[in-house]
Amino acid sequence: MDNPQLLRIQENLKHLKLTRTTQSLENLLQDAGKQEMSYSDFLDRLLEEEVSLKQEKQTALNTSLAKLPYVKTLESFDFSFQPSIDVKGIRELATCLFIERSENVVFLGPPGTGKTHLAVALGLKAIHKRYRTLFISAAGLIADNVS
Ligand SMILES: Nc1ncnc2c1ncn2[C@@H]1O[C@H](COP(=O)(O)OP(=O)(O)OP(=O)(O)O)[C@@H](O)[C@H]1O
Ligand SMILES: [Mg+2]
Structure with missing residues (x-):
């Protein structure tokens, strides 16, 4: 050149x-x-x-910066394995409109059933939509507010 x-x-x-x-x-x-x-x-x-x-x-x-415990996407979540989950509801959450509405989302269920996976997947959607995103445990959040 x-x-x-x-x-x-x-x-x-x-x-x-x-x-x-x-x-x-x-x-x-x-x-x-x-x-x-x-x-x-x-x-x-x-x-x-x-x-x-x-x-x-x-x-x-x-x-x-979001400090996710692992990176897993909504696309890799097997909904057929967890038929009790409302797929449409999760797809709605993936639009991140709940963030705009300042709403909270709570996943309840036994260990190992995909709660964190879904939370991480929604976090990734939020990152792609340019929301500042942070993964923190409830205990970590309380400790942060106390200190
Ligand atoms: N339906 C699913 N499709 C794909 N992977 C899944 C599914 N459910 C669980 N997993 C995988 O199993 C592992 C455990 O899931 P996860 O970390 O989401 O559990 P959890 O519900 O948060 O459990 P805990 O209550 O112990 O925190 C993860 O690697 C996750 O990706
Ligand atoms: Mg978990």
Whole structure:
């Protein structure tokens, strides 16, 4: 890459911290040439890739800040194994509207039946919707408030 314009573009992309485009600029330019992209298509693809990387990084950071005991998703929850659970109700919770309404959700049941799994899965949905999320035990919450 000895094209001075390309070098300048790379430098400016780095300066602007546009990480993904810095890495993929040459491919992006080649594809744009081959596919005869319009200016708006080119800019659209560049920005889409950049924004999706930033969102992935933000989600990863917020997931680690949430201190989940493990990462399990709603998609990996086997509802057929737990027929007493109201699937529609859980799907409704996954919209996170209960957070907007400042409502609490309590899962009750014997040990090992998926309460924490569901709580974690809802936490992940909340993180994807950009809510600040924290996993904490009831004992931890009380201790935090006391100290
Ligand atoms: N229906 C299910 N589908 C998939 N995995 C499940 C299901 N139920 C439980 N598990 C898995 O079993 C393990 C125990 O579940 P979980 O941690 O949610 O239990 P719990 O109800 O919170 O128990 P405790 O009351 O002891 O805290 C987890 O790894 C969880 O992913
Ligand atoms: Mg649990």
